[in-house]
Structures are given as structure tokens and as C-alpha cells.
Amino acid sequence: MAAKPKLYYFYGRGRMEPVRWLLAAAGVEFEEEFIETREEYEKLQKDGSLLFGQLPLVEIDGMMLTQTRAIMSYIAAKYNLYGKDLNERVRIDMYIDGIMDLKMMIAWAAFDPPGEKEKNIDSIINKAKTRYFPVFEKVLRDHGEDFLVGNTFSWADVQLIEALFMLEELSAAVLSDFPLLQAFKTRICNIPTVKKFLQPGSQRKPPPDNRYIETVKRVLLM
Structure with missing residues (x-):
């Protein structure tokens, strides 16, 4: 039996949370090792595990993979969540890049000082309501299918649903003017593997708190 993928990161969301969502959506069980100290981080560097000296790190299929986008591309391809041809893949890639830009804005806002944080949020x-949501509302309307690309669940759907949850944590009514995205959220949340990941006790991580922020700063000398 193949070993479970092992994820090396802080106990928190950051750049690893999209990987957790993707593995969970694919129905893949995984293990985690949480980095708490500078010494643990430096050991990974000395071992040569961190290609560019950066987390996240995922051990899978005998490989030590770094760079979030590369990790997710591999997982998506391995578990048939990357479209059926190049035409579908390039559209998935376009949507993914846009979604990741939006999610990284949210992730970095957690590190802003209090006054600036509220302004950035x-x-x-x-931006979500004027630049990003209208795009995906149009995609769903023009496409006329349950998913963003083709009529098959892909990692673009996984990344978008994660982004919707992140934004609703910031503003509960953020989707009020986007009925197709509301319906999309309901559909994706009813996929058994996604539904399971959303249940209490899963490996989904909570929003960034002071402990997470201080750990990241301490380990990375920020």
C-alpha cells in the first residue's frame, strides 16, 4: 500500500491550505508534520528538502515537492482533476491563477497591523465583488454546466470554493449579488469528499490567529 502524502507546514492555512483542500476533494488521506521552530525549518533546508528554501513541502510518491502551484498541478493530474485535454487545462490554469491571486491577498492581510488590516480587507x-466574482458568474452563466470547465469536477472548482469560504469569513453577505456563485457553492459543498472536509474534526485549518502569525514570523525570521 502506498504511503500517504505527508505535508510539512505550519499549523495554519497559508500556502498549504489549497493543497489540503485539493487532496481532501480527491479523497486522498494525508499526514501532516507541523513546523514550530526555526531549528525544524533549518533541518529541512540542510537536508536539501526545500528546493528554494521555502515551504510548503509535500512528500508524495517518493518525491519531495515544493512550490504550491507545482504541488497542486501534480495532485490534480494524478487524481484526474485537470481536465480532459489541453483546451480544458489552459482554462483551468487561467481560473486557478486568478483565484490564487485573490486568496493570497486574503492570506497576507492576516499579517497587516490592525488599522491597516481592516482597510485592506x-x-x-x-475587488472580489467587482473584479473576480463577475468573471466566475459569467463563466457559469455562459458555460451552463455545474462546474467551471467541461462538465467535470476539477481543481478550479476546488480552489474557487475555498476562496468563497475565505471571503464569507470576512463578509457574510459577500455573495448576495451573485446567485450563480451561491448555487455553485451549494453544489460543490454536496460533493461527498468536499462535504466531509467541511465537517468538524477534519484537517481543514481555522482562520489565521495570533499563534499562527507569531509562529510564521519566528520560524521565517520575519
Whole structure:
């Protein structure tokens, strides 16, 4: 029996949470090793496990993979979540890149000082509603299918549903003007593997708190 993928990261979301969502959506069980100290991080560097000296790190299929986008591309291809041909793949890639830009804005806002954080969150919500949500509302309307690409569940759907949850944590009514995205969220949440990941006790991580932020700063000398 093949070993479970092993994820090396902080106990928190950051750049690893999209990987957790993707593995969970694919129905793949995984293990985690949480980095708590600078010494643990430096050991991974000395072992040569961190290609560019950066986390996240995923051990899978005998490989030590770094760089979030590369990790997710491999997982998506391995578990048939990357479209059926190049035409579908390039559209998935376009959607993924846009979604990741939006999610990284949210992730970095957690590290802002209090006054600036609220201002940035307001800006992120505004960008989501004026730049990103209209795109996906149109994609769903024009495409006329349950999923973003083809009529098959892909990692673009996984990344978008994660982004919707992140934004609803910032503003509960953020989707109020986007009925197709609301319906999309309901559909994806009813996929058994996604539904399971959303249940209490799963490996889904909570929003960034002070402990997570201080751990990241301490380990990375920020």
C-alpha cells in the first residue's frame, strides 16, 4: 500500500491550505508534520528538502515537492482533476491563477497591523465583488454546466470554493449579488469528499490567529 502524502507546514492555512483542500476533494488521506521552530525549518533546508528554501513541502510518491502551484498541478493530474485535454487545462490554469491571486491577498492581510488590516480587507472584498466574482458568474452563466470547465469536477472548482469560504469569513453577505456563485457553492459543498472536509474534526485549518502569525514570523525570521 502506498504511503500517504505527508505535508510539512505550519499549523495554519497559508500556502498549504489549497493543497489540503485539493487532496481532501480527491479523497486522498494525508499526514501532516507541523513546523514550530526555526531549528525544524533549518533541518529541512540542510537536508536539501526545500528546493528554494521555502515551504510548503509535500512528500508524495517518493518525491519531495515544493512550490504550491507545482504541488497542486501534480495532485490534480494524478487524481484526474485537470481536465480532459489541453483546451480544458489552459482554462483551468487561467481560473486557478486568478483565484490564487485573490486568496493570497486574503492570506497576507492576516499579517497587516490592525488599522491597516481592516482597510485592506475592505479593499479585498471590493475587488472580489467587482473584479473576480463577475468573471466566475459569467463563466457559469455562459458555460451552463455545474462546474467551471467541461462538465467535470476539477481543481478550479476546488480552489474557487475555498476562496468563497475565505471571503464569507470576512463578509457574510459577500455573495448576495451573485446567485450563480451561491448555487455553485451549494453544489460543490454536496460533493461527498468536499462535504466531509467541511465537517468538524477534519484537517481543514481555522482562520489565521495570533499563534499562527507569531509562529510564521519566528520560524521565517520575519
